Amino acid sequence: MKENRHSIILDIIKNEDIETQEDLADRxxxxxxxxxxxxxxxxxxxxxxxxxxxxxxxxxxxxxxTNNNSTISALAYIFSNTAISVEKVDKILVVRTITASAQVAAEAIDSFKLEGIAGTIAGDNTIFILVRTDEKAEELKLEIEKLIK
Known part of the structure; x- marks a missing residue:
């Protein structure tokens, strides 16, 4: 049943521009x-x-x-084109993105497997990155700033 639903979902998104989860559920x-x-x-x-x-x-x-190298490259490209700014607040980095792209940008951050990140949480246009140490948070902020520019 799940495999059939997945197949139908892939067919739908291949043939139609589906913008929201609600649109997909309706289809x-x-x-x-x-x-x-x-x-x-x-x-x-x-x-x-x-x-x-x-x-x-x-x-x-x-x-x-699904090719891991091309996926990481694609995610890096997406991240650099959707992230707008990064701010450090203690051991948390706050990344602002264009509307509706925070989740994929967070997926990119997760795929980079950057040292020191405890986890990411994404909303619609904001990502919170919890970093294990204040020093590492500062390093990661600088790395993310380079990716944004």
Missing amino acids: LRAKNINVTQATVSRDIKELNLIKTLSHTGRYKYAQVN
């Missing part, structure tokens, strides 16, 4: 697949879907290439 329901927002959210994570800019200038879901 699935139109195909007689009952889903909750939580199920759609898990499916998006399991399928490694990210939001990318469509040719219309709006965001849409797309699948990340």
